[in-house]
Amino acid sequence: MGLWRVILLRLVGAIPNLIGVVVVTFLLTRALPGDPAAYFAGQAATPEAVQQIRVKLGLDKPMPEQFGLYVRDLAKGDFGQSLSTGQPVLTELRQRLPASLELTFCGLLFAVIVALPLGVLAATRPGSWIDHLCRVVTTAGVSLPTFFTGLLLAYVFYFLLGIAPSPLGRLDPVFSPPPNITGMYLIDALVAGEGGLFWASFKQIILPAVTMGLFVLAPLARMTRASMLGILSSDFIRTARASGLSGSTILYTYAFRNAMLPVVTTLGMVFSFLLGSNVLVEKVFAWPGIGSYAIESLTASDYAPIQGFVLTMGVLYVLLNLVIDLLYGMIDPRVGIEA
Amino acid sequence: MSMTTADPVPLLKVEDFGLEFRTRSGTVHALEHINLAIHKGETVGLVGESGSGKSVLSYAILGISDRAARITAGSALFGSLNMIGADEKTLADIRGREISMIFQNPRTALNPIRKIGKQIEDVLRRHAAVRSEDLRARAVESLRQVNIPDPERRYHAYPFELSGGMCQRVMIALALACKPALLVADEPTTGLDVTTQAGIMDLIKELASERDMATLFITHDLGLAADYCDRIVVMHAGHIVESAPTRTLFERPRHPYTAQLIAATPARDSVLETLSSIPGNLPDLRRGDLPPCRFVDRCTRATPVCREKPLPPIGLEATASVACWHPLDQAAPALTENESAVAA
Amino acid sequence: MSATPAVIAASPASPAAKSGGTWGHIRYVLSENPVTLFAAALFAAFVLLALFGPYIVPYDPMASNTPEALKPPSWGHWFGTDSLGRDILSRVVVAARLDFGIAVSAVMLSFIIGTALGLAAGFFGGWWDRIINRLADTIMAFPLFVLAMGIVAALGNTVANIVYATAIINLPFYIRMARAEANVRRGAGFVEAARLTGNRDWRILAMHIFPNILPPAMVQVSLNMGWAILNAAGLSFIGLGVRPPTPEWGIMVADGATYIVSGEWWVALFPGLVLMLAVFCFNLLGDGLRDIIDPRRRT
Numbered sequence: 001m002g003l004w005r006v007i008l009l010r011l012v013g014a015i016p017n018l019i020g021v022v023v024v025t026f027l028l029t030r031a032l033p034g035d036p037a038a039y040f041a042g043q044a045a046t047p048e049a050v051q052q053i054r055v056k057l058g059l060d061k062p063m064p065e066q067f068g069l070y071v072r073d074l075a076k077g078d079f080g081q082s083l084s085t086g087q088p089v090l091t092e093l094r095q096r097l098p099a100s101l102e103l104t105f106c107g108l109l110f111a112v113i114v115a116l117p118l119g120v121l122a123a124t125r126p127g128s129w130i131d132h133l134c135r136v137v138t139t140a141g142v143s144l145p146t147f148f149t150g151l152l153l154a155y156v157f158y159f160l161l162g163i164a165p166s167p168l169g170r171l172d173p174v175f176s177p178p179p180n181i182t183g184m185y186l187i188d189a190l191v192a193g194e195g196g197l198f199w200a201s202f203k204q205i206i207l208p209a210v211t212m213g214l215f216v217l218a219p220l221a222r223m224t225r226a227s228m229l230g231i232l233s234s235d236f237i238r239t240a241r242a243s244g245l246s247g248s249t250i251l252y253t254y255a256f257r258n259a260m261l262p263v264v265t266t267l268g269m270v271f272s273f274l275l276g277s278n279v280l281v282e283k284v285f286a287w288p289g290i291g292s293y294a295i296e297s298l299t300a301s302d303y304a305p306i307q308g309f310v311l312t313m314g315v316l317y318v319l320l321n322l323v324i325d326l327l328y329g330m331i332d333p334r335v336g337i338e339a
Numbered sequence: 340m341s342m343t344t345a346d347p348v349p350l351l352k353v354e355d356f357g358l359e360f361r362t363r364s365g366t367v368h369a370l371e372h373i374n375l376a377i378h379k380g381e382t383v384g385l386v387g388e389s390g391s392g393k394s395v396l397s398y399a400i401l402g403i404s405d406r407a408a409r410i411t412a413g414s415a416l417f418g419s420l421n422m423i424g425a426d427e428k429t430l431a432d433i434r435g436r437e438i439s440m441i442f443q444n445p446r447t448a449l450n451p452i453r454k455i456g457k458q459i460e461d462v463l464r465r466h467a468a469v470r471s472e473d474l475r476a477r478a479v480e481s482l483r484q485v486n487i488p489d490p491e492r493r494y495h496a497y498p499f500e501l502s503g504g505m506c507q508r509v510m511i512a513l514a515l516a517c518k519p520a521l522l523v524a525d526e527p528t529t530g531l532d533v534t535t536q537a538g539i540m541d542l543i544k545e546l547a548s549e550r551d552m553a554t555l556f557i558t559h560d561l562g563l564a565a566d567y568c569d570r571i572v573v574m575h576a577g578h579i580v581e582s583a584p585t586r587t588l589f590e591r592p593r594h595p596y597t598a599q600l601i602a603a604t605p606a607r608d609s610v611l612e613t614l615s616s617i618p619g620n621l622p623d624l625r626r627g628d629l630p631p632c633r634f635v636d637r638c639t640r641a642t643p644v645c646r647e648k649p650l651p652p653i654g655l656e657a658t659a660s661v662a663c664w665h666p667l668d669q670a671a672p673a674l675t676e677n678e679s680a681v682a683a
Numbered sequence: 684m685s686a687t688p689a690v691i692a693a694s695p696a697s698p699a700a701k702s703g704g705t706w707g708h709i710r711y712v713l714s715e716n717p718v719t720l721f722a723a724a725l726f727a728a729f730v731l732l733a734l735f736g737p738y739i740v741p742y743d744p745m746a747s748n749t750p751e752a753l754k755p756p757s758w759g760h761w762f763g764t765d766s767l768g769r770d771i772l773s774r775v776v777v778a779a780r781l782d783f784g785i786a787v788s789a790v791m792l793s794f795i796i797g798t799a800l801g802l803a804a805g806f807f808g809g810w811w812d813r814i815i816n817r818l819a820d821t822i823m824a825f826p827l828f829v830l831a832m833g834i835v836a837a838l839g840n841t842v843a844n845i846v847y848a849t850a851i852i853n854l855p856f857y858i859r860m861a862r863a864e865a866n867v868r869r870g871a872g873f874v875e876a877a878r879l880t881g882n883r884d885w886r887i888l889a890m891h892i893f894p895n896i897l898p899p900a901m902v903q904v905s906l907n908m909g910w911a912i913l914n915a916a917g918l919s920f921i922g923l924g925v926r927p928p929t930p931e932w933g934i935m936v937a938d939g940a941t942y943i944v945s946g947e948w949w950v951a952l953f954p955g956l957v958l959m960l961a962v963f964c965f966n967l968l969g970d971g972l973r974d975i976i977d978p979r980r981r982t
Contacts, residue, residue, distance in 0.1 A: 167944070310832070333499075
């Protein structure tokens, strides 16, 4: 069937990017100035320890062979060892990933819930106050430094107004996390039927999610508005009106669905921003995700986790783009023929 | 076919209708003193150059004009309802059910990401009292009635999978699904090849006579109008200049513009060198000093009176009328400086 | 779609636009767009601040004065003092030079290299195109900030590396833009004519194609500047690149972060606000430039 062919083609198309991600992370660590082995061994290592690391990581071998070893290690799930915690990097990444994912998706959800209606309303009521608000949001939104916005929000809502909880992570220490299914507290709490726990987790995630979402509000709203404006003046909308279809049918079934196509395409860029700002937001709100893991490792000059972090983010982003492509293909039936 | 018994009460009666557009570069006086009557079962052709206001008129009647449009005068009575000034809900009830419209460029006039069968269902669901179980069958039946082969399968098709001619048939199916009394066809065959054109026009004609449906056929192609319309109304620069039964119009055109249009229409044995064109361009409709006859700068028969005296607009009841001080069935006025200017 | 009748006479060109060619046109657009004018003025102010700031600040940005630590804004210290008693206003002003310097260098580097690569890819096609495309795609396969983090972590924690990292992650924008333009013009008549008169390829690229991409490139550069500043500040915020005691907006916000939840809001607020203002200015400018150059793309 057409759709399966499209999915397969997209999957195959993602492979070069995955390869690229692996190659770049390999180059990054081998491009370290000085002796890579010394970096991996850590600052406190003795010359013998450094030599051990050198042999272990194959850093004394020629480049192509090193790359082969690197890939083999990755395939085995060996992302190296963290110097500061002594744990395998993969284990720690896996533990912390759900926290980052939960944060990213909540940020996206917030952005979508605000940006899409804003863009639609701005397009259907040109010149109104909501149109002007949309324009302000789209211009000012991309100027907001995420880390600063987060701090401001924490200051205003926690320190000044006292509405928000202390920005100290995913859950107030009074509570214990829900039984682990996905690792995302909101989902797990719902599944376990623990309303109180859900609410507590929700309260902790609001500010960081809003901070994340604020930056990407702008491109989403802008694209929604522009796309809607274009669609609303198109020929098939005129036909729909001439057929007497109701306002809501025209707006949602006809206009909105078509207008969403370019917005879905924008999601790629949106995720790039979201995954990047993950790091910043996790630092501000002490969120125990892979971003703060990377920052802690940076401070400790611990290189294996950083490499693992960059690799994980790269793979995650490639997969997300794949999903976006597939989503687009599902909405737009014309895609199959161009593949 | 011409009507043998004229239905006295017109289906649609447009009276002294005027419309303007507010634009950044001025007010465009798009339509003035428009009188038009369409009777049940009649096929009326609305003919004129691009920019003469034909489409603007039809959009205004249906209430789907551009935001910048302002209606300055007149009424458009559909039965006893004045479409002008009616509220949106009333108009939306009429659109698609009593009066339908089909457009140029059928492929872009259909929702590109929605199955055509579903688009027809949308119209049925809105206007016809059809049970949900029956919607699909009714939609397929509409497709069959416009001679689309294999309608059950085509139900699932998307516009991009169909040819231009097929898309136009789908649009016709959409427009006729609820059996309207009047179909407005705005250049439905422009852009289609000649064979397909004939097919579409024959289809419209056939369906119109089956259902006793009136058709307002808007076109710039006088030849096409000649083949399919009972009566032709000629527009120029926002005015109606002549209205007559088809045969009468072609045998005895009375307005100079009509005569020039006919002369400019290629016939079967036309040779390129002998084709004439109409000199000049449409006047700029933003001018505040537009003359009462807007053809005056392109007319070889114009006299000073044409620039001053307001023309009696074409009446509604007359079967053949013309808006001109020197129609062709009267003696030509003396050669004026206008003619020499035009001839130069 | 409305059936607006064709407007026959073209609207008369505004008198201001007719005079003085490009400069007149720019002045005309600026007068029509007060917002762009404002952005341009703000930009000029920032440039002046970056150039002359260090000479006009009231205090030495590096001089600590511990008894005066964490004092709120006052007449003596308009922006208050930080944890070491240093005057925040002076530090914010001096930081402008560093942040602007990083942004300008990074974007210029990115523009020059990216455009060159893109032009080559679009003009010559074949292997050039494939390899350069692969490069751009690989960069874009990462969330860009993360890649910048990785690069700075790998190369070393210095300001120069922040510049390189920011330049690298901005390459794809310029590559794609230049490639598209070169592709479009590759088969154009004037290129053929230039070839036939014996012009060598690089000359054609430099003289004929490159000038055509300057307008959209300028828009891109302006928007990228804003983003480059955000990037640099973000990297400094997490401890990469700029080290204390160097004043830089990102690192100052990071310093202030520890104090904001205990109420000393000014330490983080002023650097953050000025940072926001600078980025905002570049974005407005970029939008304004886009309106001048290609009003059709206005959103």
